[in-house]
Amino acid sequence: MLDVKRLRQAGEEVRAELARKGFDLDLSAFLSMDARRKDLQERTEALQNERNTASKAIGRAKAAGDDAAQLIAEVGDLGDRLTAAKSELEALQDEIDRFTQAIPNPPHESVPDGLKEEDNVEIRRWGEPTSFNFEPKDHVDLGVGGALDFEAAAKLSGSRFVVLRGDAVRLQRALTQFMIDTHVNEHGYEEIYVPYIVNRASLYGTGQLPKMEEDLFSLDGDADYYLIPTAEVPVTNLYRDTIVDASELPIRHVCHTPCFRSEAGSYGRDTRGMIRQHQFEKVEMVQLVKPEDSWATLDALAGHAEMILQKLGLPYRVMTLCGGDLGFASAKTIDLEVWLPGQDAYREISSCSNFLDFQARRMMARYRDPQTRKPALLHTINGSGLAVGRTMVAVMENYQQEDGSIAIPDVLQPYMGGRDTLSL
RNA sequence: GGAGAGGUGGCCGAGUGGUCGAAGGCGCUCCCCUGCUAAGGGAGUAUGGGUUAACGCUCAUCGAGGGUUCGAAUCCCUCCCUCUCCGCCA
Numbered sequence: 001m002l003d004v005k006r007l008r009q010a011g012e013e014v015r016a017e018l019a020r021k022g023f024d025l026d027l028s029a030f031l032s033m034d035a036r037r038k039d040l041q042e043r044t045e046a047l048q049n050e051r052n053t054a055s056k057a058i059g060r061a062k063a064a065g066d067d068a069a070q071l072i073a074e075v076g077d078l079g080d081r082l083t084a085a086k087s088e089l090e091a092l093q094d095e096i097d098r099f100t101q102a103i104p105n106p107p108h109e110s111v112p113d114g115l116k117e118e119d120n121v122e123i124r125r126w127g128e129p130t131s132f133n134f135e136p137k138d139h140v141d142l143g144v145g146g147a148l149d150f151e152a153a154a155k156l157s158g159s160r161f162v163v164l165r166g167d168a169v170r171l172q173r174a175l176t177q178f179m180i181d182t183h184v185n186e187h188g189y190e191e192i193y194v195p196y197i198v199n200r201a202s203l204y205g206t207g208q209l210p211k212m213e214e215d216l217f218s219l220d221g222d223a224d225y226y227l228i229p230t231a232e233v234p235v236t237n238l239y240r241d242t243i244v245d246a247s248e249l250p251i252r253h254v255c256h257t258p259c260f261r262s263e264a265g266s267y268g269r270d271t272r273g274m275i276r277q278h279q280f281e282k283v284e285m286v287q288l289v290k291p292e293d294s295w296a297t298l299d300a301l302a303g304h305a306e307m308i309l310q311k312l313g314l315p316y317r318v319m320t321l322c323g324g325d326l327g328f329a330s331a332k333t334i335d336l337e338v339w340l341p342g343q344d345a346y347r348e349i350s351s352c353s354n355f356l357d358f359q360a361r362r363m364m365a366r367y368r369d370p371q372t373r374k375p376a377l378l379h380t381i382n383g384s385g386l387a388v389g390r391t392m393v394a395v396m397e398n399y400q401q402e403d404g405s406i407a408i409p410d411v412l413q414p415y416m417g418g419r420d421t422l423s424l
Numbered sequence: 425g426g427a428g429a430g431g432u433g434g435c436c437g438a439g440u441g442g443u444c445g446a447a448g449g450c451g452c453u454c455c456c457c458u459g460c461u462a463a464g465g466g467a468g469u470a471u472g473g474g475u476u477a478a479c480g481c482u483c484a485u486c487g488a489g490g491g492u493u494c495g496a497a498u499c500c501c502u503c504c505c506u507c508u509c510c511g512c513c514a
Contacts, residue, residue, distance in 0.1 A: 052495085059443065062442070071494080076494095368434085
């Protein structure tokens with residue numbers, strides 16, 4: 001949620017920033033609602049104050065042993081007028097809340113213009129696209145022996161699921177372990193385990209609700225339960241409604257979870273293989289930092305994700321997303337795209353975002369500022385480190401050999417029982 | 425699933441209809457005292473909204489939501505959560 005004070009004081013500025021995200025802010029609608037709110041609130045509070053004062057006088061009279069009947073009569077229909085004013089104010093406030101909650105986080109000034117994916121800007125590349133002296137296969141063909149079994153998954157569940165067998169599962173597990181160990185031992189993250197089912201309040205906190213409900217899997221029944229679309233949701237919400245001590249910052253968590261996404265609206269996209277699944281494994285990095293540290297943290301966190309790719313020897317490029325391609329809650333996003341020989345293209349494997357105080361304001365995630373002694377909103381930054389399923393695809397496709405076997409990257413070999421090759 | 429107890433400020437904990445946003449303690453901040461440390465004394469210390477140039481004023485908040493009442497942390501209803509015992513279970 002953005003700061004409504006800013007909306008009041010610098011509305012046009014906010015409107016211009018949001019236009020870069022392709023969002024048309026109806027500022028006059030907000031301002032007129034807010035003006036009505038102010039008027040109504042002042043009247044309501046005056047009535048409330050009147051009643052509080054009267055009730056206290058009654059209390060004092062009774063305590064002194066006086067007859068309070070006269071005072072009680074004077075209160076008259078104050079209660080009814082107050083109730084009416086309150087409900088009118090509440091209805092208006094709900095309307096304003098729905099309006100402001102649907103406003104995305106404005107992009108940072110360093111975010112490039114543009115509304116489509118093609119407008120994203122490449123910052124740099126690492127490595128060269130892998131070259132082969134034979135025709136490389138994609139991961140589906142490499143796993144056709146049953147290591148990657150899409151038909152079995154279709155029988156069990158439906159499309160966009162996969163069954164892995166034997167060494168393919170071990171490869172996925174090895175990648176997960178390697179990523180977590182690297183972030184814990186070299187990048188200073190604390191590993192954490194969280195629920196894979198969360199409530200609405202958590203999804204609201206990180207910004208998936210109310211706008212992105214169709215992307216989520218919800219559970220039947222009266223409990224307001226949803227499967228997590230990313231570990232970002234439970235991990236960040238650990239700090240919902242809390243005030244942490246400044247000495248605890250920065251908070252760095254790494255968390256491995258499955259992620260569940262309905263992929264509504266991507267019918268027909270990436271239907272082949274493991275690129276876009278309803279369920280996939282991901283190692284997520286989440287940081288909560290002081291406001292002045294968040295931009296440096298975004299670069300550092302993206303660097304941590306890059307380090308995984310470098311250690312694995314996977315070629316990639318670094319992209320800055322344009323305004324229109326940014327997520328609802330993000331002020332700036334850096335995507336890492338890994339080279340996939342099977343697609344002859346770079347594909348997203350990590351997305352690192354700075355949310356500034358947008359999520360923190362929704363969650364009331366704060367720290368106590370040692371200078372002012374007052375609570376202040378934290379900044380949140382997170383990113384994949386990395387999407388494990390896609391990393392496995394990248395390893396398979398980039399390390400494939402002419403006979404269809406897969407060479408195992410050096411850093412993974414300790415996690416694969418010392419082996420250097422897989423035949424799936 | 426059954427029975428019971430309980431959810432109050434950063435933490436502990438008192439408070440069963442009125443001057444209670446809430447005693448007391450811990451912690452924290454500032455000051456005093458003490459030639460180090462420890463101990464001691466004093467003052468301050470919840471959060472959010474609105475309004476104000478500011479001091480301030482004001483409203484809300486004692487798990488959540490309803491209700492009773494002139495007035496609710498306190499009484500009633502519903503829900504959520506935690507703990508203890510029993511049952512079941514990985």
